[in-house]
Amino acid sequence: MQMYAEAAFLIPLLPLAAYLILMALGRGSHTAGVWVGTGGAAASLLLSLLVWIERFRKGAVDYNDSFNWISIDRITLRIGFEVTNMSALLLVGVSLLSVLVHIYAAGYMKRDERLTVFYSYMSLFTFSLLALSLADNVLAFYLFWELASVSLFLLFGFWYAKSTARAAAKRAFIMLRLASAGLLLATLLLFWFMPEHALDFAAIHNVFEGQSGAIAKNITTLIASLLLLGAVGMAAQFPLYAWLSNAEQAPAPASALLQGAGMMTGALLLSKTTEIFQSAPAVTEAALYIGVVTAVYAAVRALMERDIKKVLIYSTISQLGVVQLSLALGAATSSMLYVLVHAICKTLLVLAAGHLLRTVGTADIGAMGGLRKHMPLAAWTFLIGGLALCGLPPLTGFWLQQSIWAEASEQHILWLAAIMLVLFLTAAYMSRMYFLIFEGKPRSAAAGIPEQGQKPSRLMSYSVVILAAIVVLSGFFQLVWGSLPEHWLDGDAAGRQGSMSLGLMLAAVAILLGGIWLGWLKNKRDASALLSNGNKLKDASAGWVADKASAIKRSFAVAGAALAAIEQAMGALPKLAAQLLYALGRLAVSFSLRSTIRGMGLAIILGLVITIIIMAAKGEW
Amino acid sequence: MAFLTELPLLSLMWLTPAAGMLLVLLTPARQGRVMQSLAVLAALLPLLFAAFLYATFNQQQGGGAYAEHHHWIEIPLPFALSAGQAYSEAKLSFSYAVAVDGLSLPLLLAAALVTGLAVVTAVQLRKRRKAFYFWLLGLEASLIGLFMARDVLLFIVFIQAALVALYFLLGIWGNPDGERTANRLLAGAGLGSLLLLAVFLILTCTAGLRIEKAGEQLQTVYSGGYGGIARGLLAEDTSMSQEVLDMREAAVAPLSEGVRMVLFILQLIGFGLFMPLLPFHTWLMRAQAGAPTSVAMIVSGLLPAAGAYGLLRYGVFLFPEQAEKLAPAMAVIGIVQLLYGALLALRQTDMRQLLAYASLSQMGFIWLGIAAFNEIGLQGTIFQLMASSLCFALLWLVVGSLQERAKTTAISELGGLARSLPFICGIFMAAGLSLIGIPGLAGFPGILLSLLGLFDTLPWLAAAAMPGIVLTAAYMLRCLLRVIFGPIDERHTAFKDARFIEAAPMIILLAFIVLLGCFPSFLTDTVQQSITGLYSQLLAGRMGG
Amino acid sequence: MxxxxxxxxxxxxxxxxxxxxxxxxxxxxxxxxxxxxxxxxxxxxxxxxxxxxxxxxxxxxxxxxxxxxxxxxxxxxxxxxxxxxxxxxxxxxxxxxxxxxxxxxxxxxxxxxxxxxxxxxxxxxxxxxxxxxxxxxxxxxxxxxxxxxxxxxxxxxxxxxxxxxxxxxxxxxxxxxxxxxxxxxxxxxxxxxxxxxxxxxxxxxxxxxxxxxxxxxxxxxxxxxxxxxxxxxxxxxxxxxxxxxxxxxxxxxxxEEETNTxxxxxxxxxxxxxxxxxxxxxxxxxxxxxxxxxxxxxxNSAYVGLQAIAASQMAWGTVALLRQKQAAHILGWASVINSGYLLVPVALSLAPVHSSSFAPLGYHFAVYMLAMFGATAILAAVREATGHGKLSGLAGLYHRSPWLAAAMVVFVLSFAGLPVTGGFFAKVYIWLGSAAAEAYWLLGVMAACTLAATYAYFGFIRQMFMRTGSDERSLQLPFAASAGIVICAVALVVLGLFPGLLMK
Structure with missing residues (x-):
């Protein structure tokens, strides 16, 4: 009985309702704003939990329903939602994270007078994420992703007074626009090449599954590459990662939700259209390379960064690189689970960082040190989050990592090596950050006596603790039921992940410990370096990105100037014609004035002669 | 509301503003308030009629019930045909024929809405209000009439009446050097309307000829009616007896292929002058940038709609083969115009100039929709026309109220207005995003349908439109963020937010934009009625005929 | 008998x-x-x-x-x-x-x-x-x-x-x-x-x-x-x-072009x-x-000859019209253009197939006459008031004597051939004749001349509505003259709305 599944479309509508109410409230009451925002998210969490539980009952079949958005005689464009195991899990994940972030934000943004406006943007973002996870066809996916990018744009530019926030919002929106342009093109291509214009993922699955050749080879590659462009943009992969790097401008809860739940949907597109990628090997190859390059590059950047938020952002980018890598390898379900776990840990870490920011006042690691004594809660939650992210054995991260490694080992040893390197680097920068912040001597006055920083409100600590509990629990959840989650998600998938060799597990633990040791070493050197002169750890590659952007801007300016010249010329055309007419006018008037009798006679004779000539030419003469 | 169906609704729609003109003229200038309310009433009535028409349109068969046809000019011509045929005399007949169908109804609604709101916002104008209302109502009457005219001469009368009204509006109230802008208008739109007049008259003489049975003897009629011309051009009228047919052959040589192509190209240029076609756009750019707010709303929203509508009805529907042959060229023009406008908009420093070039670039999508040459493309064109007229009307409203407060529209001088003007900036943001084509607002379905349609026939050109979309986002955001976000200048902190008279039109327009964005079927079903299988008939007619 | x-x-x-x-x-x-x-x-x-x-x-x-x-x-x-x-x-x-x-x-x-x-x-x-x-x-x-x-x-x-x-x-x-x-x-x-x-x-x-x-x-x-x-x-x-x-x-x-005005x-x-x-x-x-x-x-080359004469007359008049500053000269050259227009039906009537009769010539003559007389009367009154025949005499007429300005607008629109006035249908009728006679080049010339002439005729409107004159006295007109002007203006508008009347 699908009672809850049918009502699944309500889940995204609740935050949308909250958004509309909050917009109506405007800058009015704060408390009402908080309650409406959090209430919306909580209601959708409750409903998605019900849907999720209903999925466990036997005989739960996927449910799909849609209404037609535009219908032109034979062709109709439909928007709808489908409830499958994967989407149910995603729903729960997104709504859970958004509820916790809402609670956290109540504390974090207490003094900001535009709190209700912030909550309205957050509920719009939650609405688009929930709708994305429910979307059943490519067009719906495009629609809601555009809405998500708009809400991101608004969130980035929330503290609009800062010009850096404004620039960040603009760059983010334009880059996302580029990515969604790719997705739009893919939708158009799919629309015209799929049999009877079907756009929903199920149809895509059947058509591309058997490589039945229903669609020509080059078209599939084209579609796949466009989808890759879209996914790369959404999941902030190598060429288009710059927009996520200025997520630091956004308030901490917003960047938490973005890096956690937001990035989940980035990977969602790839997972829903894996069949297209499988039938376009060249594009999968490219996806693999992009994944590896992003993961490694971002991990190295994270190792170098001084700003705690930047470190976390680059770690998100590198983890997404890993996810894209695993998706391209074909481990769809385990990579989606990996993304879910990563989302929970990353939200925990970002919220904890926000916590730190509130108390210490600055995000610069160089200025912190030895905070464990003063902020034990932050230190513990930070530690749990970091270890879960790196995949400490008992926690779920480890098991999912193993299944991805198993998949990678079957394909090609190079990918396995890459993933191992990334794990090593992740462990390194995580431990470096931990040691720099919480261990050693406090390096600046602020870090030394955090008490006078305002006491973080209870709400913030509640949500951080709940998150940490979930991370630990999910670990044992994995131990107790073994690899139940994969079966449940895959339905019939045979124990492909079963063959996790013991050797790989031991290698993983070794790499983990090596990484931590390297982190500790790096922390030692950095700490001493920082004591000597403050800003040695300059951001190396910031320059590279900046001049790339300015190069584009310059080229547009040059093109614009050239066109303006053409515009000038076009404007001058009528003026030229006017001058010509005036000149003719002067001639005509002067001629007719001076025309004496002689002139008139002459003119008449001339006229007659011409007519005679014409007559002769026409043979009438 | 039943009584409304009996009234000659269509004629009333453009007669009420005309009557309003007279009333405004007669009320002495002293009673400003009486004159103002009269003008607003006369301007909003057509909106009421249009809404009623739109609501009851779906039940009627293609709005046939509302068509009106009265004889306007009947001139007997002593037809001294050299061969001395049997029939006695010819007749030249131009009729006052108005009708509405799926193609023109949405644009009619948009025209009534935008012009009505334009008159409402004209309330804040101080300089010579009486004359301003007079000419603004005149512009409204002619624009509304234009969308419903079904006789070529009537169409030209309305276009040229609009031209005259615009001349005065731009000339007297245009702020930077209104006179020069008005002269450019005269050159640009004047040339356009004269070209169209020449083409239509040639059509009346050749395709508009039909032989009628008047009493017992036959009568040749040169008629300007759209139906007659369509029949004459598209498919030979088999209903006439053979004897009549050869007489028709004697009377006029059927339009040869070359002549038809020349006529279509002339129409392309004629209408292109109104919906800016790239090389002919300079006058419209200055007209929009120089016009007062309510006139700019109309010029940037409705003139292109009138041009595109005219091109569709009199150009593409009458000359399907030529249109199909020129479709790739039109698509290329569309792409070039899209990028050209966007790049120029990117470097503008004044909001008014920026909006002018934005409208030039958005019209690129219209050309793409027309070039698609299939039902989806047509739906996309109409949707984009409706959406861009609403979006630009809203944008001009906002720019107008910003200029009223900050006395300048230079982007560099405005900044961080969100603090002092949250409502106006919110509307500005929404309108900008709708122009960019964010789903949920009116811009998106238009762009989607146009590209979808074009993708079927010319996929590579549709792909070339993608940079245009990104550039649109770029220039619109540059302006939005520069004006709304960022640190606020202390001079601007004292502004008061929108008064009711400013807020009401903005809210109405935004409501329409959101309605169109979320439920595009509201518009596509109406248009669907009259164009089902239109293209196939047109082309089939050619293949068959 | x-x-x-x-x-x-x-x-x-x-x-x-x-x-x-x-x-x-x-x-x-x-x-x-x-x-x-x-x-x-x-x-x-x-x-x-x-x-x-x-x-x-x-x-x-x-x-x-x-x-x-x-x-x-x-x-x-x-x-x-x-x-x-x-x-x-x-x-x-x-x-x-x-x-x-x-x-x-x-x-x-x-x-x-x-x-x-x-x-x-x-x-x-x-x-x-x-x-x-x-x-x-x-x-x-x-x-x-x-x-x-x-x-x-x-x-x-x-x-x-x-x-x-x-x-x-x-x-x-x-x-x-x-x-x-x-x-x-x-x-x-x-x-x-x-x-x-x-x-x-x-x-x-x-x-x-x-x-x-x-x-x-x-x-x-x-x-x-x-x-x-x-x-x-x-x-x-x-x-x-x-x-x-x-x-x-x-x-x-x-x-003496400029001296004696x-x-x-x-x-x-x-x-x-x-x-x-x-x-x-x-x-x-x-x-x-x-x-x-x-x-x-x-x-048949006679047709081309006559059409050429008509077209050249129109073009000559239009081009000369553009430079004029004197109201009198504008009217003078306008009469040259309109006489060219009158010649067109004559030239066309010779064309073999054309069915036009005397009607377009008569109709255009009526409209031209009414517009010319009205305009002359107003400009004469202006010359009386200001003493000089320049266009600037008209400046700011819209608030000095609005109804006179309105009448002048009707005359100018009729000269330019824009709707609501008789001039529009006169132009359409003659263009129709040339279209039926397939004299498309003549149609082109007429279109170009109309466009340029409209700009010149609108000079009046620019003076009256967009410029503010020095003296503020409203223009007095003798009763008979204003009666004459009203007759012309109303007749023109009526002819514009219902051209059929004259044709019967």
Whole structure:
């Protein structure tokens, strides 16, 4: 009985309702704003939990329903939602994270007078994420992703007074626009090449599954590459990662939700259209390379960064690189689970960082040190989050990592090596950050006596603790039921992940410990370096990105100037014609004035002669 | 509301503003308030009629019930045909024929809405209000009439009446050097309307000829009616007896292929002058940038709609083969115009100039929709026309109220207005995003349908439109963020937010934009009625005929 | 009917036909007597009111005659006796020519109305030229033979000469004798007459006939000399052209372009120009249609020739119009453009297939006349008020006298051929004619000229609405003049909305 599944479309509508109410409230009451925002998210969490539980009952079949958005005689464009195991899990994940972030934000943004406006943007973002996870066809996916990018744009530019926030919002929106342009093109291509214009993922699955050749080879590659462009943009992969790097401008809860739940949907597109990628090997190859390059590059950047938020952002980018890598390898379900776990840990870490920011006042690691004594809660939650992210054995991260490694080992040893390197680097920068912040001597006055920083409100600590509990629990959840989650998600998938060799597990633990040791070493050197002169750890590659952007801007300016010249010329055309007419006018008037009798006679004779000539030419003469 | 169906609704729609003109003229200038309310009433009535028409349109068969046809000019011509045929005399007949169908109804609604709101916002104008209302109502009457005219001469009368009204509006109230802008208008739109007049008259003489049975003897009629011309051009009228047919052959040589192509190209240029076609756009750019707010709303929203509508009805529907042959060229023009406008908009420093070039670039999508040459493309064109007229009307409203407060529209001088003007900036943001084509607002379905349609026939050109979309986002955001976000200048902190008279039109327009964005079927079903299988008939007619 | 009765009835019948003409002759005599014997003082408006009432009587008589002739009985009666007409003056049956005559009488009426209080201080207006001009035009409209045509034309020139002597020459005492407008005019009209007679002599030489119908009969046997026939037509056309053009050049365009701006154009001069141009076009049309010389001799290049003349006249006028700063000069060159427009239906009517008749020519003439008279009246009033004829005199008229400005807008729109005014349909009708005759190049020229001319005509509007003038006094107009202007403006708007009325 699908009672809850049918009502699944309500889940995204609740935050949308909250958004509309909050917009109506405007800058009015704060408390009402908080309650409406959090209430919306909580209601959708409750409903998605019900849907999720209903999925466990036997005989739960996927449910799909849609209404037609535009219908032109034979062709109709439909928007709808489908409830499958994967989407149910995603729903729960997104709504859970958004509820916790809402609670956290109540504390974090207490003094900001535009709190209700912030909550309205957050509920719009939650609405688009929930709708994305429910979307059943490519067009719906495009629609809601555009809405998500708009809400991101608004969130980035929330503290609009800062010009850096404004620039960040603009760059983010334009880059996302580029990515969604790719997705739009893919939708158009799919629309015209799929049999009877079907756009929903199920149809895509059947058509591309058997490589039945229903669609020509080059078209599939084209579609796949466009989808890759879209996914790369959404999941902030190598060429288009710059927009996520200025997520630091956004308030901490917003960047938490973005890096956690937001990035989940980035990977969602790839997972829903894996069949297209499988039938376009060249594009999968490219996806693999992009994944590896992003993961490694971002991990190295994270190792170098001084700003705690930047470190976390680059770690998100590198983890997404890993996810894209695993998706391209074909481990769809385990990579989606990996993304879910990563989302929970990353939200925990970002919220904890926000916590730190509130108390210490600055995000610069160089200025912190030895905070464990003063902020034990932050230190513990930070530690749990970091270890879960790196995949400490008992926690779920480890098991999912193993299944991805198993998949990678079957394909090609190079990918396995890459993933191992990334794990090593992740462990390194995580431990470096931990040691720099919480261990050693406090390096600046602020870090030394955090008490006078305002006491973080209870709400913030509640949500951080709940998150940490979930991370630990999910670990044992994995131990107790073994690899139940994969079966449940895959339905019939045979124990492909079963063959996790013991050797790989031991290698993983070794790499983990090596990484931590390297982190500790790096922390030692950095700490001493920082004591000597403050800003040695300059951001190396910031320059590279900046001049790339300015190069584009310059080229547009040059093109614009050239066109303006053409515009000038076009404007001058009528003026030229006017001058010509005036000149003719002067001639005509002067001629007719001076025309004496002689002139008139002459003119008449001339006229007659011409007519005679014409007559002769026409043979009438 | 039943009584409304009996009234000659269509004629009333453009007669009420005309009557309003007279009333405004007669009320002495002293009673400003009486004159103002009269003008607003006369301007909003057509909106009421249009809404009623739109609501009851779906039940009627293609709005046939509302068509009106009265004889306007009947001139007997002593037809001294050299061969001395049997029939006695010819007749030249131009009729006052108005009708509405799926193609023109949405644009009619948009025209009534935008012009009505334009008159409402004209309330804040101080300089010579009486004359301003007079000419603004005149512009409204002619624009509304234009969308419903079904006789070529009537169409030209309305276009040229609009031209005259615009001349005065731009000339007297245009702020930077209104006179020069008005002269450019005269050159640009004047040339356009004269070209169209020449083409239509040639059509009346050749395709508009039909032989009628008047009493017992036959009568040749040169008629300007759209139906007659369509029949004459598209498919030979088999209903006439053979004897009549050869007489028709004697009377006029059927339009040869070359002549038809020349006529279509002339129409392309004629209408292109109104919906800016790239090389002919300079006058419209200055007209929009120089016009007062309510006139700019109309010029940037409705003139292109009138041009595109005219091109569709009199150009593409009458000359399907030529249109199909020129479709790739039109698509290329569309792409070039899209990028050209966007790049120029990117470097503008004044909001008014920026909006002018934005409208030039958005019209690129219209050309793409027309070039698609299939039902989806047509739906996309109409949707984009409706959406861009609403979006630009809203944008001009906002720019107008910003200029009223900050006395300048230079982007560099405005900044961080969100603090002092949250409502106006919110509307500005929404309108900008709708122009960019964010789903949920009116811009998106238009762009989607146009590209979808074009993708079927010319996929590579549709792909070339993608940079245009990104550039649109770029220039619109540059302006939005520069004006709304960022640190606020202390001079601007004292502004008061929108008064009711400013807020009401903005809210109405935004409501329409959101309605169109979320439920595009509201518009596509109406248009669907009259164009089902239109293209196939047109082309089939050619293949068959 | 016995012979005498037939003769008697024919005598009675011919006198009945000529009542309007006889009345005009009577008016001429009374006016001449008035001037000769000082029956009323020169400045008195008596002569004006007398002429006015007299014109109404003439109009009624002409209207009655037109209707009377129209009845079937009259037609079969006229046919019964062969081509009606005494001494070469055909009777005006129910056709376009009589319509044209009525229009000209209305024009004369309006002109007299407008000029009643004109130039009060220099009371030299004695309206002698009105009856003479009307008689001349009457002969010109439907001559049955060449001599009548010549007589009509000379009569018309006499009228013009008398006007020039009376009104303009006095003002130009300071000019040397040959420069005076009177002499310039008479010399130019002399050249025109010479050309006309030279052309006629060719025709007479070829066909030995003077009567048009006879010429038509005899024309076919001079096939081998077709070229001479064509030469004759061109000469006559040029002669007529020079004759008519002489008037505007004589009056307006003086040699010292900028210096003397106080050129006074009177409504009378305007009437003569407009009526002259109309009459010429009508007579050319009549001549070519009656003799059907072109069709019979197969000289189709004649059409191109005439169309070329019309087009060049329009283009010349438009281009010259663009530079004008003086209100008078703008009107002068506008008359040149419109006469070009009048020639177009004439040229087109020769085209083989074209079905146009006299109607477009008549309609355009009516609209042109009304607009010209109205505009002249207003500009004359402005010149009175400001003392100089420049355009800037109109500045800021919209708030000085709004209704006058509104009337001026109607006239300007009618000149430019924009909707709601008669000018629009006149333009459409003529364009339709050229479209039907497939003279597409002519259509193009007309479109270009209209566009440029519209810009120039809108100069008035720019002055009135967009410029603020120095003096704020509102413009006073004598009652009669404002009545005349109102008549013209309302007639134009009515013609614009319902063009069919005139066509019936």
């Amino acid at each position: 016995t012979n005498s009765e037939a003769l008697g009835s024919q005598l009675w019948w011919s006198t009945v036909q000529l009542i309007p003409e006889l009345l005009l002759l009577l008016l001429l005599i009374t006016l001449a007597a008035g001037v000769r014997f000082r029956l009323w003082n020169q400045a008195g408006a008596a002569s004006g009111w007398l002429t006015l009432t007299w014109l109404v009587v003439v109009f009624a008589a002409a209207l009655w005659r037109m209707l009377a002739n129209g009845t079937e009985a009259a037609i079969e009666f006229a046919e019964g006796r062969g081509p009606g007409g005494v001494a070469g003056i055909t009777y005006l049956a129910l056709n376009a020519e009589s319509l044209m005559f009525l229009l000209i009488i209305v024009g004369a009426f309006v002109v007299v109305l407008l000029s009643l209080e004109e130039e009060r201080e220099r009371r030299i207006n004695h309206y002698l030229y009105i009856p003479t001009a009307l008689l001349g035009i009457r002969l010109l409209l439907a001559p049955s033979n060449l001599i009548t045509l010549y007589v009509g034309l000379e009569l018309f020139s006499l009228a013009a000469l008398s006007l020039i002597f009376a009104t303009l020459n006095k003002r130009y005492k300071h000019l040397s004798r040959p420069e005076r407008p009177a002499l310039r005019f008479s010399v130019r009209s002399g050249v025109g007459t010479a050309l006309l007679l030279f052309g006629m002599s060719y025709i007479y030489g070829l066909t030995g006939e003077l009567d048009l119908a006879a010429i038509r009969a005899g024309i076919s046997d001079i096939k081998p000399y077709a070229s001479l026939g064509y030469m004759a037509i061109l000469l006559m056309a040029c002669g007529l052209g020079v004759k008519v053009a002489a008037l505007p050049f004589g009056i307006w365009v003086s040699n 106080s050129f006074s154009y009177t409504a009378g001069a305007m009437f003569l120009t407009v009526a002259g141009q109309g009459a010429t076009a009508a007579v050319l049309f009549h001549l070519l249609r009656e003799t059907a010389i072109v069709q019979l001799l197969g000289l």
